[in-house]
Amino acid sequence: MNTLIATIEKLQKEGFSVINSVYSEAEITEIIDCITKASADVRSDENAKHVFAIRQLMKKIPELKSLLFTEKFHELLKNVFxxxxxxxxxxxxxxxxxxxxxxxxxxxxxxxxDRKQDVSNYTNWTFKKGQYGVQPPLDILENIVTVRVHLDKTEKENGALKVIPKSHLKGIYRPETIDWTTETEHVCEVEKGGVMLMKPLTLHASNRTTNHKQRRVLHLEFSTKQLAKPLEWQEYCAL
Structure with missing residues (x-):
């Protein structure tokens, strides 16, 4: 429990944290097998040799929910929020x-x-891959926590995220204004079955893979805040 508390404290203070051994080897194998089967169907539909991303993952592979939301994962979220x-x-x-x-x-x-609607403080509308995107008010962004479930051991050489600690405390922070004389960079290496927690306002990046090892990640975003009506979260899923 002390390790978990320290992890959450680091998330709030630094904008990111890593906790390993959230999933067992067997649980990760089940998750990978589930996605692999679904990816074969996607490749067939799209005539593709490789699937680099599956969006709206829970809607497309609903059986993942029971595999991902384990007792240990629920305990983690309970401590985050x-x-x-x-x-x-x-x-x-x-x-x-x-x-x-x-x-x-x-x-x-x-x-x-779920829709495009003229709502105060919701800006920069986009429409990509069949869904609407929008930049919400700052309090919505500050409430979100990203949970990245790592299906492979992730190191600097195969695309581990690089972050700028505490950048989430500076509001909207344009990358072109980064002052590298004062900012530092941290590489978030994560074990297979581990999880990286991150605030969306934390500046982050990743390099190309150089060690010829695969890097598969489930990017999950969670919140406790509802949006201004009539807007709804496109992928809302109760736990």
């Missing part, structure tokens, strides 16, 4: 050894909603 939370977004990312990319420093400023 002071009240009942719910899932707002779920994405599966696969950065394979033979074909990969880098991601420049950024904050996650957009949420997925």
């Amino acid at each position: 002071e009240e009942d939370c719910f899932l707002t977004k779920a994405i599966y990312f696969d950065k394979p050894s033979e074909s990969n990319w880098f991601v420049a420093y950024h904050q996650d400023l957009s949420i997925s909603v």
